[in-house]
Amino acid sequence: MSGTGRLSAPGFPEAAVRDRARRGAAAAFPAAEEYGSTLYGAASAAPGPDGLDAMRLVPPLFMERRLEKLIDLGREPVHGDVDLATRIGGLHAPLPVYVSATGSTRAASGDAGLALSRQAGALGLPMVIGENVVPTGGYRRGTGGAHGALLDRLTAYGEALAPGVGGVVVQQSTEDADAEVWNLLYSDPGAAALLDSGRLAFELKLGQGAKPGLGGMTVLDDREAARLGDRFGTEALFPGGTTLRSATPGTFTAEILRQQIRLMRNNFPRARVWVKLFPGRDVADAVRVAVEAGADAVAVDGAEGGTGWAPGVFLRDVGLPLAECLHRLAALPRPVDGGLPLLVSGRMWEGGRVAKSLALGAAAAGLGRAALLAVDEDPRHGLGRLVDCLAFELRLLISALGKYRPAGLGPDDVWTAAAASAGEHPGVVADRR
Amino acid sequence: MTAPTLDTAPLRPPGPRAHLTDQRVRDALTVQQHLLTAARAFLHDAGFAETLPPVIGPVTDPGGRGSKQVDVDFYGHPYKLMTSAILYKQTSLLAFRKIFCIAPNVRLEPLETADTSRHLAEFHQLDVEVAGASREEITRLAADLVVHMVRAAVAALPEVFARLGRDTSAFAGLTPGGFPSLTHAEAVALLRQRGHEQSPDAEIDWRGEVLLSAARTGPFFVVDYPKGSRGFYDRESTTTPGALRNFDLIAPEGYGELCSGSERTHTYAEIVTRMRETGENPQKYRWYLDVVREGVPASSGFGIGVERLTRYVCGLDAVWQANAYPKLPGVVSP
16 A cells, blocks of 8 residues: 655654554564564664653563552453553543644645544544634535535544544634634534534644744645735745745733633533643643633643644744653642643654653643654555554553553653753652552 | 423424414513513613614624624625624714614524523614713613513503413512622522532523522522623723623523623723633724724623513513514524
8 A cells, every 4th residue: 555645744753654554553563574684773872852752661670550450350461451541631532642733734634634534533533623724724515625624524533433432622713713613613513413422622722832932824825825815914935926824823821811711611611622832931831721721631732743834943943842841741730630631742653752741741642743644654544553553552661661551650650861860760669659 | 371490391483474473472572562662761761872783794792602603795805793782882982971772683502502492593682881880880770771661561561461471460579779689609609509510710501590590589680700701891890800890680580691781891902902811803803993992981781682581571481482583593494
């Protein structure tokens, strides 16, 4: 099966993602035909610039939790005994993974957006539909042209969806507020099945990791730019009749965020409320305000996040890395009834990064570029195979750490060189939590 | 006629002929005419100017609780049907100090409101706005106006009330001088005591409103709604941040809300900030913001739901019985 090969993702482990989209869980290992003729080892001992990648997961030798599981099962536990089912921002998912927002950006438009919706639905993965889809692609079937209208994506997702899992999360930008996206959906018979089963959520977007402090950006041809110019800022920056379209980032204060969340809960009491934050220096304050105001989930997109169009200087120079966000959030008080509903995204595609994020306090991780590449590789099964492999790795990792649920992971399961040299020794006392 | 219960089976309007020839509907519309005639007389006597409200405009009341606006193509520009006259009420105070109008409102309410007995997608509001008035003054005016309207209709139409089966002794307690009031926080506490999970940060939900209403024998005000529950135009208290200087008038016997009102947010910077807090894009309110930037009078006002008041006064099962061409949310009708 060869894919369309339409997309590329420089700086992202594209080849590895495509390999998984082709081979599924088998891709957790090198190609079997190379066995016996290739010597394997880590590519580099030097930690890279990415804090999460530089960390290691450190299983203890003594495992109280495994003994509990052994007693429970009456036999030795294996990795297949790890139950990955997770509650993500009020939605149920078969593993601690969701598909993060892909909005009006061209890479996620048209058939790709629909194929992604179908596969995510079939897997029961919660899926975020990004901002500006309605002003750009339209709302109702047939109005979206090449972009794919919002309802088309929703329908494609819903038709493939298994009972009791998944859900669709719809962003609304400042420009979307003019189009009343949430209002339209909340009383649309086409969304009633999701709403009635508690599987519709609305996401308030404060920004994204690839361009902290900026609004959504896309590139349009001149004809589209003329159509949208009254609602978005447009600049004829590029040669060949193409135009940069910039949405406004929106103005927030703690009080504006608090009140917008309360208004969402007031106006849409049957929908879940998600909030997406860019990795700003006050990310811990923003998460606290959002949770206190009643958000069902707060998603933090690290500076490693991608997918959409972004200026190079923002990718290089702006925003906190996800590892630093998790570090700053670790100090937040955890609600007594379960964890902080924290979701994270940024270069997620395999089990290690996801497991480290969970250990550092996240409830789930979002796939952005990886999901699009997988669908690009195989529009029918690419995402399924990628997620199979990720789930397989998560089971291996979580059981290796002597745990059998994602929520059982904790900071002791992660080792960082920086913390170790500073005299902190996480992981030294086995399973002390 | 018995007061509405909490779990009545949904009633739906018949076709237009059966509806318009139904004696209960005719009686309800007769009472409604007397209510409006009395209101006009009362307000004219008090020095109010009656204005004719616009039906379409580039922007309208953002509304709440998931209701949608209706788009109109105005020579290629996206316009809206009015969900309420609020923006025009405030700016009309540049012409007159005290105004009222009887305004049609269109709100595409969520589908689940079709069976609340209290929601119409198209309804009418008796809108009042007074420059310089405080909440105390405006609630007093609203109470006196309602008392006058109800007494006038009851005095003029004894045979109609008899035919409707409405025991007019239910209005014996309606006397000028204001209605009792409780705060939103007190209402939340009362509902929670009765086992109803009411969010302290949100609007009183529909069932909660019926529970509060059913426990009373006369109309009452709920005041000080929290900020996240209402539009930008309800003014925030300067002494109790987070509380709005607003009110709802609730009818007794389970009939629920009749009227909403408030002191208005009227300074430019406060309006823009509150627009952001309610998720609105100030850009689309350009004409209104241009006016308020140069100043509009401080004011208070309210809007009485004409069909809801008629329903309460007549003791009707559902609000659609008080409208000649009722449109229930999601129900295709003439």
